[in-house]
Amino acid sequence: MxxxxxxxxxxxxxxxxxxxxxxxxxxxxxxxxxxxxxxxxxxxxxxxxxxxxxxxxxxxxxxxxxxxxxxxxxxxxxxxxxxxxxxxxxxxxxxxxxxxxxxxxxxxxxxxxxxxxxxxxxxxxxxxxxxxxxxxxxxxxxxxxxxxxxxxxxxxxxxxxxxxxxxxxxxxxxxxxxxxxxxxxxxxxxxxxxxxxxxxxxxxxxxxxxxxxxxxxxxxxxxxxxxxxxxxxxxxxxxxxxxxxxxxxxxxxxxxxxxxxxxxxxxxxxxxxxxxxYVGQDAEEARARYEALQDLLDPVSALKGISRFVNIGIDLWTLPLDEPVVLPAAIPVTNTHKSRQQLVIDLIRREQPTVRQLLRKMVAGGHxxxxxxxxxxxxxxxxxxxxxxxxxxxxxxxxxxxxxxxxxxxxxxxxxxxxxxxxxxxxxxxxxxxGLNRPDNRFTRPQPVTAVRN
Amino acid sequence: MxxxxxxxxxxxxxxxxxxxxxxxxxxxxxxxxxxxxxxxxxxxxxxxxxxxxxxxxxxxxxxxxxxxxxxxxxxxxxxxxxxxxxxxxxxxxxxxxxxxxxxxxxxxxxxxxxxxxxxxxxxxxxxxxxxxxxxxxxxxxxxxxxxxxxxxxxxxxxxxxxxxxxxxxxxxxxxxxxxxxxxxxxxxxxxxxxxxxxxxxxxxxxxxxxxxxxxxxxxxxxxxxxxxxxxxxxxxxxxxxxxxxxxxxxxxxxxxxxxxxxxxxxxxxxxxxxxxxYVGQDAEEARARYEALQDLLDPVSALKGISRFVNIGIDLWTLPLDEPVVLPAAIPVTNTHKSRQQLVIDLIRREQPTVRQLLRKMVAGGHxxxxxxxxxxxxxxxxxxxxxxxxxxxxxxxxxxxxxxxxxxxxxxxxxxxxxxxxxxxxxxxxxxxGLNRPDNRFTRPQPVTAVRN
Known part of the structure; x- marks a missing residue:
């Protein structure tokens, strides 16, 4: 197809x-x-x-x-x-x-x-x-x-x-x-x-x-x-x-x-x-490249950055690295990363990661x-x-x-x-x-297109 | 020296x-x-x-x-x-x-x-x-x-x-x-x-x-x-x-x-x-290069642009090209080119140019x-x-x-x-x-320099 x-x-x-x-x-x-x-x-x-x-x-x-x-x-x-x-x-x-x-x-x-x-x-x-x-x-x-x-x-x-x-x-x-x-x-x-x-x-x-x-x-x-x-x-x-x-x-x-x-x-x-x-000769080598990079990361400062970024109401860097992350009863309202916050909440509910596992997931910003x-x-x-x-x-x-x-x-x-x-x-x-079209000029296009927003 | x-x-x-x-x-x-x-x-x-x-x-x-x-x-x-x-x-x-x-x-x-x-x-x-x-x-x-x-x-x-x-x-x-x-x-x-x-x-x-x-x-x-x-x-x-x-x-x-x-x-x-x-083999050739460029200029639109630019209260494009420019009794107050306006007034007083001569002077923006x-x-x-x-x-x-x-x-x-x-x-x-000095960083310079403005 x-x-x-x-x-x-x-x-x-x-x-x-x-x-x-x-x-x-x-x-x-x-x-x-x-x-x-x-x-x-x-x-x-x-x-x-x-x-x-x-x-x-x-x-x-x-x-x-x-x-x-x-x-x-x-x-x-x-x-x-x-x-x-x-x-x-x-x-x-x-x-x-x-x-x-x-x-x-x-x-x-x-x-x-x-x-x-x-x-x-x-x-x-x-x-x-x-x-x-x-x-x-x-x-x-x-x-x-x-x-x-x-x-x-x-x-x-x-x-x-x-x-x-x-x-x-x-x-x-x-x-x-x-x-x-x-x-x-x-x-x-x-x-x-x-x-x-x-x-x-x-x-x-x-x-x-x-x-x-x-x-x-x-x-x-x-x-x-x-x-x-x-x-x-x-x-x-x-x-x-x-x-x-x-x-x-x-x-x-x-x-x-x-x-x-x-x-x-x-x-x-x-x-x-x-x-x-992460590309390797095989999955193992690829993972080793990833692990080597992870080992260069300072977990405390990384977790501080992630805590701010996802804003789920947890000071991740204060928790033991190998304990599971528990979502608080009340999640703060965020003014910045609404969708990213939701993605992390979904991820925690789905995978129940430890702090260390969440850190590793979030190294790519939730991607x-x-x-x-x-x-x-x-x-x-x-x-x-x-x-x-x-x-x-x-x-x-x-x-x-x-x-x-x-x-x-x-x-x-x-x-x-x-x-x-x-x-x-x-x-x-x-x-x-x-493979995208070149947009028409609004001042010359045959029929004006009106934006609809409800 | x-x-x-x-x-x-x-x-x-x-x-x-x-x-x-x-x-x-x-x-x-x-x-x-x-x-x-x-x-x-x-x-x-x-x-x-x-x-x-x-x-x-x-x-x-x-x-x-x-x-x-x-x-x-x-x-x-x-x-x-x-x-x-x-x-x-x-x-x-x-x-x-x-x-x-x-x-x-x-x-x-x-x-x-x-x-x-x-x-x-x-x-x-x-x-x-x-x-x-x-x-x-x-x-x-x-x-x-x-x-x-x-x-x-x-x-x-x-x-x-x-x-x-x-x-x-x-x-x-x-x-x-x-x-x-x-x-x-x-x-x-x-x-x-x-x-x-x-x-x-x-x-x-x-x-x-x-x-x-x-x-x-x-x-x-x-x-x-x-x-x-x-x-x-x-x-x-x-x-x-x-x-x-x-x-x-x-x-x-x-x-x-x-x-x-x-x-x-x-x-x-x-x-x-x-x-x-304008560089030539001699002054004559240099002037010919300048004249050739001047001949490509539409005087009406050029004079309109200059009239707006210098803002001395004269619609230059409406005047005969070979008549002298006469400054009006009241010069408008300008919000933009204060210094350029004065330069043109001085030039007109000093050289008493015709409209054409002023046009040629002003082609370089008063320079x-x-x-x-x-x-x-x-x-x-x-x-x-x-x-x-x-x-x-x-x-x-x-x-x-x-x-x-x-x-x-x-x-x-x-x-x-x-x-x-x-x-x-x-x-x-x-x-x-x-040949200019590299400025000090204000946060590290030995003695802070205070700007004086009266």
């Missing part, structure tokens, strides 16, 4: 020294990967050699909120500004997509529209935007605290309308550019947005040509009810967390139902669960962790793909060296042998490679 | 297709220079071959406010986001400085601190920031109109304090990075800013290491009273407009007096007047225009430099091809022969090449 989206799509979710917090301690790790260009240039070129659809850069607008002891042990206080790193990576690559996380809570749409349009032009159509509402940071943006969840999502909805409206400012053929007559543009094809809403008042036009791809590819990771609704309306890539095929299928069914409300269909989106992959040979990994991917649980995966590489290299050199060829993955890039743009 | 700053410093002021609005019509011009990377990569490498101190990218956060007819004839509605273009240029160059204009009115200091710190790390210490309060754009940032002049400058002062405070978040030696012990950083060397001011409330720390240069080199172009005061307190490069040596000397004297109020001295700043340069052979240009530069009227120049190249190439190939060698310009880069960072 042919899968609706053809073959698997693969993103490489990157930040810092990799998705495992201790990876900077590996012998081959460049400790300055968050401020030295060479390690990221290398990994981007390796991923392009592996025909990945895109590099997917994570972001945060604050250092981790940890006590001094824990802060001393995490490398996550230093990070690249993703929209500064990606233009540089665009120069050393030619086909791989370049997706930046950027939040709608502490940015202005005009500024972000320019940055993303410029990146799309610079890379000749390889830009993507992972739209997030941010997991915090208000204290650095003139607020006492982080903006509340519901208000963030309202602002995100309006932000999306404004930023796409700004990208439509110039019609694709607005530029006459006739040296002879001196006519640069056709003013009838330049449009003011004149947006006046609850959160934004933006006149436009944008001072940039419409992106090569119309809009950069829109990615979304929110999995709460608000997050899913926003994804159904706006997202083309949905980056999700699922521990089981059943969870993933339920998520895809739910998203499909929501898509209909916005005149969209399942084939308009690519659902990519995050997954952390699935997979060990095995290239064939084992390919078996798993094939199973999920054919079950309709995933259109591909956003691979959360534990580090920037071995895990990337082995995936590209061993897993990619195995996926190709099975006809599950491309053997050459299909097109020149990220949109082409993902 | 040895000049206090050694040899001439040269910046290359760039935007769009060059500083002359008609330059996109030249046969060799790439009409897509504002969205295609290759033309800028070429010019950056050429300027580095010419040992320029820095590329200095202009910016604006709105399209020109013109009627449809004029908008049809200007290429200025499309531009790069400078902080997206510069990271890409960092990859194709290795020594030239990369200065971005960015405004303090419609940005947040935490966001801009990250972007500039990332650029400084990416380029190994070549970033600079041209601090402006913006010439407009409020309509794209939730405002009815542009923020008022005085309020913009108050915000700029506070923005500077916050952004430099954020750059000081991590001491230079805060990173222990000991793989063996797992200690990443020394928390005693990480500092919260806890700024609570009139315009900003920012906790920090920044999630980026201190820039390679401590701070990126700070440039400033404001020439009004508020602008000069801000420059005296903050700027290391002052980009100014002066038509005569006397004007430039008066400006330098004024700045020197103001510097004292902040415990700074003349050698802490580099004053670089803007200048548009001086110079024609001649390489020797003529070098004579002029030498004269200004030895008179103490300039530490160097910010060259406003009319286009991205001939004017850059001839300057690099003919004027630079002539300046070198006279001992006026470097024959190799002095150091690895922009700060090194400009």
């Amino acid at each position: 042919t899968h609706p989206s053809g073959t698997l799509k693969l993103g490489a979710f990157l930040s810092g020294h990799g998705s495992h917090n201790a990876s900077w301690r590996l012998p081959e790790a460049d400790v300055d990967a968050s401020r030295s260009f060479a390690p990221y240039a290398r990994v981007a070129q390796k991923l392009e050699q592996g025909l990945f659809d895109a590099i997917f850069l994570n972001d945060s607008v604050a250092i981790p909120d940890l006590d001094a002891d824990s802060l001393a042990r995490t490398a996550q206080g230093m990070r690249w500004d993703p929209l500064t790193l990606l233009p540089a990576l665009a120069v050393v690559t030619s086909r791989i997509g370049l997706i930046s996380t950027a939040n709608t809570t502490y940015n202005e749409p005009y500024t972000l529209a320019r940055r993303l349009a410029s990146l799309d032009h610079l890379s000749a159509g390889r830009a993507g935007w992972n739209l997030v509402t941010s997991l915090g940071g208000g204290e650095n943006f003139n607020r006492e605290d982080h903006v509340l969840h519901a208000q963030r999502y309202q602002r995100a909805e309006e932000f999306f309308d404004v930023i796409t409206g700004l990208w439509d400012s110039w019609e694709d053929d607005a530029f006459v550019q006739d040296k002879q007559s001196g006519i640069w543009a056709d003013p009838a094809k330049i449009h003011r947005l004149d947006h006046k809403g609850t959160h934004f008042s933006v006149q436009g036009p944008l001072n940039a040509a419409r992106p090569v791809q119309g809009y950069p590819v829109i990615a979304q990771a929110g999995s709460s009810d608000d997050g899913r609704e926003l994804a159904a309306r706006t997202a083309e890539i949905i980056f999700t967390a699922a521990q089981t095929i059943d969870e993933a299928l339920a998520f895809a069914t739910d998203i499909t139902a929501r898509l209909g409300r916005y005149g969209r269909k399942r084939s308009d989106v690519r659902i990519l669960p995050g997954i952390s992959v 699935r962790i997979l060990f095995g040979s290239a064939r084992d990994i390919a078996d798993d991917f094939e199973h999920w793909f054919h079950a309709g649980a995933a259109d591909g995966f956003n691979i959360m590489f534990p580090d920037l060296h071995g895990s990337v290299d082995r995936f590209v050199e061993e897993v990619v060829p195995e996926l190709q042998r099975r006809g599950l993955f491309r053997t050459a890039y299909e097109g020149a743009t990220l949109r082409d490679n993902l | 040895t000049h206090p700053s050694g040899t001439l410093k040269l910046g290359a002021f760039l935007s769009g297709h060059g500083s002359h609005n008609a330059s996109w019509r030249l046969p060799e011009a790439d009409v897509d220079a504002s969205r295609s990377f290759a033309p800028y990569a070429r010019v950056a490498q050429k300027l580095e071959q010419g040992l320029f101190d820095a590329i200095f990218l202009n910016d604006s956060v709105a399209i020109p406010d013109l009627d449809a007819d004029s908008l049809a004839r200007t290429a200025q509605g499309m531009r790069w986001d400078p902080l997206t273009l510069l990271p890409a240029l960092a990859v194709v160059t290795s020594r030239i400085g990369l200065i971005s204009t960015a405004n303090t009115t419609y940005n947040e200091p935490y966001t801009l601190a990250r972007r500039l710190a990332s650029l400084d790390h990416l380029s190994a210490g070549r970033a600079g920031w041209n601090l402006v309060t913006s010439l407009g754009g409020g309509e794209n940032f939730n405002r009815e109109d542009h923020v008022l002049h005085a309020q913009r400058y108050q915000r700029a002062e506070e923005f500077f304090d916050v952004i430099t405070g954020l750059w000081d978040s991590w001491e230079d030696d805060a990173f222990v990075q000991d793989k063996q012990s797992g200690i990443w950083a020394d928390p005693a060397k990480i500092h919260r800013l806890d700024h609570k001011g009139t315009h900003f409330s920012v906790q920090g720390p920044l999630n980026a290491a201190r820039p390679v240069q401590g701070y990126p080199v700070i440039a400033q172009a404001g020439s009004s009273d508020d602008g000069r005061e801000l420059a005296a307190r903050t700027a290391e490069i002052i980009f100014t407009a002066a038509q005569t040596i006397d004007e430039a000397l008066a400006f330098a004297t004024d700045i020197t007096a103001r510097l004292g109020r902040y415990g700074r001295k003349r050698s802490d700043v580099r004053i670089l007047p803007g200048i548009s340069v 001086r225009i110079l024609f001649g052979s390489a020797r003529d240009i070098a004579d002029d530069f030498e004269h200004w430099f030895h008179a103490g009227a300039a530490d160097g120049f910010n060259i406003m190249f009319p286009d991205l091809h001939g004017s850059v190439d001839r300057f690099v190939e003919e004027v630079v060698p002539e300046l070198q022969r006279r001992g006026l310009f470097r024959t190799a880069y002095e150091g690895a960072t922009l700060r090194d090449n400009l």
